[in-house]
């Protein structure tokens with residue numbers, strides 16, 4: 001029998017969208033696979049021998065990470081290390097879900113332009129402890145000889161706020177738009193890794209937060225990021241050309 005796909009974080013925002021798209025994937029809850037427990041992770045992978053692990057489990061509470069940095073580090077950094085080492089040990093491909101937060105996103109005099117970040121652009125500096133943990137997690141993911149880091153950024157299906165910022169540029173999209181793309185990349189992780197792909201930006205087209213909001217909430221009002229009360233980047237758009245090229249290639253190969 002073909003080796004299965006294993007999805008971590010299946011109960012989360014992204015995992016909930018991914019489950020029906022990957023109906024044959026193993027999708028254990030935290031009680032069955034706590035990524036902070038190295039021995040449990042290795043035992044699970046030894047028992048189930050997945051071909052690939054789509055690692056979407058994470059500590060994602062950005063404000064909580066400032067109050068409780070150790071908890072965030074334990075899940076995001078050590079958890080990813082445990083998954084990467086178990087993948088290395090059992091010959092699984094690690095498909096690691098990362099974030100646009102690994103880039104700074106503000107005007108930077110050393111760069112011709114901010115935003116438009118490509119996969120190989122230097123990461124950092126980081127904006128907060130969540131971002132630091134996700135940047136460190138990418139390094140941990142690289143411990144797996146066969147790894148694919150998917151940097152993404154998404155919103156829940158519905159825009160929850162009355163306003164959207166006109167002065168923040170983003171390549172975020174809605175989670176139900178990006179989950180099928182993440183699932184596609186995960187299904188073909190062997191092809192991508194064999195071709196030497198190690199990082200992909202799986203995001204939407206460049207837009208402002210306001211325009212993004214307006215797609216799902218037509219009555220949203222324009223606002224400025226100064227009103228947010230927290231520091232937000234000016235432009236954290238990720239360049240997705242590499243992924244669009246592969247998406248076409250996979251469609252040609254698989255119909």
Ligand SMILES: NC(=O)c1ccc[n+]([C@@H]2O[C@H](COP(=O)([O-])OP(=O)(O)OC[C@H]3O[C@@H](n4cnc5c(N)ncnc54)[C@H](OP(=O)(O)O)[C@@H]3O)[C@@H](O)[C@H]2O)c1
Pocket residue numbers: 008009010011012013014015029030033034035036055056057058059060061075079097098099100134152153154155
């Ligand atoms: N949300 C965004 O805007 C965004 C943007 C860019 C990237 N990402 C990345 O996308 C991925 C998924 O994010 P999300 O928004 O779906 O997160 P989420 O809704 O907060 O879900 C997190 C998932 O991780 C699980 N989890 C937490 N600690 C765990 C542990 N110790 N062991 C096993 N599972 C554990 C949670 O399980 P429980 O249900 O048991 O808590 C839940 O299933 C993350 O890597 C995140 O960094 C998210």
